[in-house]
Amino acid sequence: MAAESRAEQIADRLRRDILLGVLAPGAAIKERDSAQDMGVSRTPMREAIRILAKEGLVALRPSRSPVVAQPTLEDVTDAIDVLTALELLSVRLACERASDAEIAAIREIEREVAAQYGGLDPVARFEHDMGFHKTIAAAAHNAMLAETHGAYLARLWRARYLSTLNPKAKSGILVQHAAIAEALGARDAATAEAHLAAHLAQLRVNVRDFFQSTAVASAAGQRRPE
Template identity: 40%
Template sequence: MQAGAQAAVLPVSRRTLHDEVVGRIRDMIIEGHLPTGSRIHEGQLGARLGISRTPLREALKFLASEGLIDLVPGRGAVVRTLTRVDVRDLLEVLTALESSAGRSACARASEAEIAGVRRLHDAMMEFYARRDRLEYYKLNQAIHSAIAALSGNAYLAQVHETIQQRLRRIRFLGNQGPEKWSAAVAEHEAMIAALEARDGEALATVLTEHLRRTWDRVIDVVEP
């Protein structure tokens, strides 16, 4: 489905209402069904999801805390737009964080923790084989978060997560097209190999190059 097109959305379960609403709207933003810069019409979106305005507004507040939505006086919720300068600067900080995290993870992580990242990688590759781009992307981001966590530096991991949240839609666009996607996969193969070898410098280099190429892959689809 093309970006901006309406997705067929089923009503959510009441059992885990907040998490499901947040997850559903987040996916709609990531996939472009709620385009950047667009105003979210609460009545229409609530009807599509089968929920009232109260849980919808709570979900929108949560997504605003992630940096995906702006709550604008007089306009309500608007899907946040990142400029090229925003994306460049965020990726620059992310590169510094991930290269440092990669070195520390190789030195500090236990064998069990590294095996956990391997499982994420293998599951991600299964989604790649199915060409399930959204689920692939979610595990892709989980791997980056896991490496940040394995640094053993809670402050680094926290800042990393904040930046990663703001780049969700942009990073998803980085896998648009088979050549870009296959290149990103090859980079992730090199990442897991370096982590399992506990080669901190190699992992830092791979992560740095991966994020540099992310910029190359998204520059044409980011607002000037």
């Protein structure tokens, strides 16, 4: 296995651990210990950590172990603002530029996710959800847009995953994805953008609710008597 692909594989595993909270925000990632635990050398581990740092999931520290990033609500909502602009541009360009086969593939992904949603574990469900958005970005046929969209999607990975755990999120995601896919099928850019904007506005609400509930839980824990 090439060093680059090994680093990507390690990054995928660390990313999933961050997603699930196995590596909690603020937790140190000890390069040597992590490499030993995974049975790899420190070189690909170091590169994997750099990959995650570029995505904003890990914060590097001079002469100290890197830590899992702890973005604030303001950090996340700022990133959602940028992601929203990127996704609205993506869906508009996809309506104009995507081939019929690409549109059909997007609609098929939407149908498959809807059919399997209830039986999927939360991480698989989330990955299918993100796949839908990445496929639309790819169908825009703008390499720079797809690259930037991928970077912001990665930066929001954990916050977006946590927002999908909101009990209200499931039905909304399915309905909104169906509406976006239908508008794409009709190549109706204005309607597709409207549905996507509503979808991402709900993401903002879900993220805010998560941060607020976490703050309440933290405050209650601090007030608990010894």
